[in-house]
Amino acid sequence: MNREEIVRVKNLVVRYGRDLILKDISFSVQEKEIFIIVGGSGSGKTTLMRHMVGLEAPAAGQIFIGETDISAVSEDRFFNTLKHIGVLFQSSALIGSMTVAENVALPIAEFSNLSTGAVAAMVEIKLSLVGLEGYADHLPSEISGGMKKRAGLARALALNPDILFLDEPSAGLDPVIASEIDSLILHINQTLGTTIIIVTHDLDSIFTLGQRAIMLDKSSKNIIAQGTPADMRDNNPNPVVRRFFSRKPADSLVKS
Amino acid sequence: MSRESNQQNAGFDIHEDGDGTITFFFHGRLDMSTAPACLRRLSSIKSRRPPKLLIVDLAEVSRMDDYGAMVILQLMQKLNLGSDSLEFANADESHQKTLSRVDFGRTARAMPFGRPGNIIVQLGESSINAVKGALFFVEFIGSMVFAFLKAIKQPRSFRANDTIRYMKTTGVDALPVVGLISFLLGLVMAFMSSLQLSQFGANIYVASLVGVAMVSELGPIMTAIIVSGRSGSAYAAEISTMKISEEIDALAVMGFDPNLFLVIPRMIAAMVVVPILTVFSNIFAIAGGMTIGVFILDLSPGMYMARTIEALTLFEIMWGLLKALVFAVLIALTGCFRGFQAKGGADAVGNAATSAVVTSIFLIILFDSIFAVIRSYW
Numbered sequence: 096m097n098r099e100e101i102v103r104v105k106n107l108v109v110r111y112g113r114d115l116i117l118k119d120i121s122f123s124v125q126e127k128e129i130f131i132i133v134g135g136s137g138s139g140k141t142t143l144m145r146h147m148v149g150l151e152a153p154a155a156g157q158i159f160i161g162e163t164d165i166s167a168v169s170e171d172r173f174f175n176t177l178k179h180i181g182v183l184f185q186s187s188a189l190i191g192s193m194t195v196a197e198n199v200a201l202p203i204a205e206f207s208n209l210s211t212g213a214v215a216a217m218v219e220i221k222l223s224l225v226g227l228e229g230y231a232d233h234l235p236s237e238i239s240g241g242m243k244k245r246a247g248l249a250r251a252l253a254l255n256p257d258i259l260f261l262d263e264p265s266a267g268l269d270p271v272i273a274s275e276i277d278s279l280i281l282h283i284n285q286t287l288g289t290t291i292i293i294v295t296h297d298l299d300s301i302f303t304l305g306q307r308a309i310m311l312d313k314s315s316k317n318i319i320a321q322g323t324p325a326d327m328r329d330n331n332p333n334p335v336v337r338r339f340f341s342r343k344p345a346d347s348l349v350k351s
Numbered sequence: 352m353s354r355e356s357n358q359q360n361a362g363f364d365i366h367e368d369g370d371g372t373i374t375f376f377f378h379g380r381l382d383m384s385t386a387p388a389c390l391r392r393l394s395s396i397k398s399r400r401p402p403k404l405l406i407v408d409l410a411e412v413s414r415m416d417d418y419g420a421m422v423i424l425q426l427m428q429k430l431n432l433g434s435d436s437l438e439f440a441n442a443d444e445s446h447q448k449t450l451s452r453v454d455f456g457r458t459a460r461a462m463p464f465g466r467p468g469n470i471i472v473q474l475g476e477s478s479i480n481a482v483k484g485a486l487f488f489v490e491f492i493g494s495m496v497f498a499f500l501k502a503i504k505q506p507r508s509f510r511a512n513d514t515i516r517y518m519k520t521t522g523v524d525a526l527p528v529v530g531l532i533s534f535l536l537g538l539v540m541a542f543m544s545s546l547q548l549s550q551f552g553a554n555i556y557v558a559s560l561v562g563v564a565m566v567s568e569l570g571p572i573m574t575a576i577i578v579s580g581r582s583g584s585a586y587a588a589e590i591s592t593m594k595i596s597e598e599i600d601a602l603a604v605m606g607f608d609p610n611l612f613l614v615i616p617r618m619i620a621a622m623v624v625v626p627i628l629t630v631f632s633n634i635f636a637i638a639g640g641m642t643i644g645v646f647i648l649d650l651s652p653g654m655y656m657a658r659t660i661e662a663l664t665l666f667e668i669m670w671g672l673l674k675a676l677v678f679a680v681l682i683a684l685t686g687c688f689r690g691f692q693a694k695g696g697a698d699a700v701g702n703a704a705t706s707a708v709v710t711s712i713f714l715i716i717l718f719d720s721i722f723a724v725i726r727s728y729w
Contacts, residue, residue, distance in 0.1 A: 191696030
């Protein structure tokens with residue numbers, strides 16, 4: 096694979112006060128791939144993502160989006176970089192007082208210099224991309240969790256970003272809806288060629304979507320495995336990794 | 352990472368055939384960076400009779416995304432065309448991929464953004480909502496009465512600790528602000544009335560004026576307004592937060608009566624505390640009046656107090672306290688009611704708090720007028 100490395104994280108260190116959260120993390124994401132950040136609860140995967148989209152500044156290390164080091168860049172340049180990324184938060188983070196259509200229209204109207212009618216047409220196109228036709232005028236509180244994810248996805252995709260960050264896209268959804276969201280993510284990756292970075296601990300999503308993955312661990316505060324998900328499951332000698340992928344508690348591993 | 356705007360190679364050429372076919376040759380990029388320029392050029396085209404066939408030629412298009420598709424959609428709307436008279440020419444594989452993601456027929460028909468209905472519909476809807484709100488309020492008062500009866504029948508279900516906590520937040524914590532405001536009110540009242548009364552040499556009546564006005568009218572009202580701003584809004588915010596985060600449903604599922612659990616303690620706390628605060632308010636206001644009387648009007652403190660006591664009757668004081676009690680019920684009731692009414696997201700909490708204050712101040716003034724009418728026809 097000779098693709099460009101679109102995101103590079105170099106020697107990232109994260110601290111909250113005196114607590115060390117992530118210790119010296121380095122990895123890179125290639126253009127157009129689906130990259131998964133795996134880890135148990137509390138392993139710092141969401142924290143890692145929040146740093147990668149510039150919501151928090153690292154204690155040390157660099158994060159490159161394209162050629163820009165977002166941890167050390169002027170406000171303007173950072174703002175420019177932001178237009179190339181889309182983020183779907185775990186809670187979908189739709190603005191509660193706006194309809195689905197208004198939520199999706201928000202970035203389009205702000206950054207694309209289009210007239211109201213053109214923005215409305217764009218919103219319609221984006222909503223049909225995620226399969227939300229007919230829900231434009233619903234408030235976020237009136238739609239289900241899966242639809243909220245779709246609406247959040249439509250908003251994240253509004254400006255045709257090069258990189259899409261998804262925080263636990265299938266959390267809190269039933270298996271059927273979760274797999275629908277997974278196929279939507281695959282569809283977006285294949286048709287739009289968007290690089291997708293997913294933070295998740297959902298095994299089904301990991302194996303359906305993941306082309307490459309890294310696994311974070313709470314105790315070592317570092318990457319303990321990387322490679323394809325299947326490889327991590329089958330060939331990794333680390334018991335923590337095997338336990339995670341076989342979904343077994345430590346005891347049964349000892350007995351078997 | 353290629354989205355720098357290069358509008359000079361945005362655009363299209365138009366070719367019209369005699370047989371009603373119109374062909375748009377797009378060239379360069381047809382994506383997010385060029386869409387605004389294309390649309391601007393489109394809008395300058397004069398509207399015309401719809402052609403039989405619209406051909407969109409993509410041979411010279413280097414890159415296309417769904418913003419480009421949107422340009423074609425707008426073109427269709429401009430020409431008043433359905434998707435059945437739209438044809439694409441020379442679309443390569445990547446263009447096909449983009450085009451396949453957009454349902455031209457459906458999207459062109461879809462009405463983007465819902466508009467609010469016309470004025471009659473809006474009027475009807477808001478009338479229905481008003482009636483619903485009133486019914487809900489009646490229901491709420493009814494369930495409150497039942498909760499009260501239950502609390503009397505089963506004293507164990509009454510939450511004494513919560514009640515005492517609310518007495519502290521509603522009463523004790525409000526003392527400084529009630530005291531200060533009442534003291535200043537007394538000062539101002541005494542000073543302003545002395546300006547008039549001193550013309551007749553009737554300075555001594557300042558004492559009875561401040562005393563009577565405070566005890567029978569302003570004391571209960573000022574206290575109630577302060578409490579509704581401090582605590583009525585807090586009740587609404589607390590309960591609406593619990594409502595939207597499903598905590599109230601959780602209580603109901605565990606077998607608690609939400610009214611008994613949340614409203615009765617607040618109600619009793621307010622009923623105990625507001626009359627006491629009113630007494631404090633009266634005392635502070637009289638002290639404020641006396642400050643003016645002693646330092647500016649040269650009255651002796653003893654004389655001031657004697658006039659005040661002479662002017663006040665026990666009935667007057669009890670009447671004021673009865674009002675305070677009624678206001679307390681109103682404050683707790685509207686605060687809790689607005690909280691239970693909350694629906695939706697986090698903004699509902701703000702709305703609940705605001706409308707609790709507005710409603711309770713309105714009701715306080717309304718009931719105060721009713722009390723005045725009752726007294727005049729006693």
